[in-house]
Amino acid sequence: MWKFKPFSHKEQSGIEGRSIDVGNLKINVHKVIAEGGFSCVYLARDSVHMSKQYALKHIICNDEESLGLVKKEISVMKLLIGHPNVVKLLAHAIYDMGRTKEAFLVMEFCEKSLVTVLESRGAGYFDERQILLMFRDVCNAVFAMHCQSPPIAHRDLKAENILLGSDGLWKLCDFGSISTNHKRFEKPEEMGIEEDNIRKYTTPAYRAPEMWDLFLREVINEKVDIWALGCLLFRICYFKSAFDGESKLQVLNGNYRIPDLPKFSSFLTDLIRDMLQARPDDRPDITQASALLDWPFISINLGLVSC
Template structure:
């Protein structure tokens, strides 16, 4: 998801009002809906099928690192295309402007994020059925990523990256942080590089203990998403974070408290506890998590339903 703050790196007029071709699509760019340091997201309308709307993500790639992130996002979205709980990528283009490159991603338009829904509910907590409906959608998307070979870790699962689609399903977005580089870091120089990546591309309040302290020398793999799912489930249930994201020791020790109210059943509270185990070896994988709640998930790589 994109931060709502001034966009400093676009042309003064932006893309508003322009008609552009992206792949085979002809679209008219409408108003800005989100902005970030190097990216801007617009509402766009299909000029052929005029009732169809899109989200157009415009990214200015000032260096190779940012271009690599964009290419990764495109690659993962293409790989997961067709999954009901992943935001659809319809078309994309990379334009070489000499000193910089610009990327255009035409995506499914979703008008709400989970954080917007949570913030607008006041004290109206979800009932257990609603909690599980939201959580199942995100877990189904994560299951599709984790069951690929090699497994893809999202690494930045959070309420801001869950969007409500026009079909009523919750959809995962923002795949620039993804990784298949699952390893245990031993050398100080490797640790320094990985710490910089973690700092830039993960969110403190959802960051797993093994990512906070590489000197623990624990395997960093898709289990970081399981921790983040535990944080996300806590947020959905109690409208606040299990960890404030600033207390490193609190997170390293898995030190949090489940509120007494609202009072959810043990299937939910036990799953939070299982996912928020400080050691990744003690957390369930996404298949075990589905079994705990008796959920069948769609496996993208096999094309069958797995339990």
């Protein structure tokens, strides 16, 4: 899971203080702003135009598998360049360091994540309009991925991966877990590999039932993102997780409860319930979810589009 760092002085570590050429950009690396299990994100500045700030993702690739994942991440971000709800990739480079390779992704800098906004709200909940505006932006990004052929599943949708851009729009980031390998896993060796991938690249609190238990023999596809969207919407509404994130049985049994307060419309609570259906086939796809959002308030003010 990503851990966001406070903007405070700290001792240098990693690549802090270095000047790096990435594509046509020459940048100075400042401080760590987020850390994950396989990469680190830094605040960086343009060496020529010092007022320009970037987010620099640094990934050390120790094998062909990790290098392949980085190349997939870059290709998806390039595919989605120009989408207003996807963090923009500005430059990238992969350097051969002998036994390892170092990948650098320069992206637009977004100062806040959705998780920091949620945690700083105190006791004040969002009103329904605010919730739907935020959720619209996330759904638009997911829509762009699921409309590809084959559909691209993000597989790690969570509040930490939703950032607030300088343009006021919410943007999806971190495409290191994406997959187009949609299938039902039957062979023990395939199941073992997939279980390992799920454990390494997905977040328990947002993980769909079919990912918790491959013996359900459900097809694992882009519908895992719909489940995660349901978990995300629950968290935006109630400032807590629908599931505690560590209980497999709780997820498999659909053991969650819609709180009595704050009180939201049945439209919103039904949308959560639809997305948190245990069987993937019972969940709406992203087109149907967008259609569910075609409610008078939404259709006039939010302008969702279809594939």
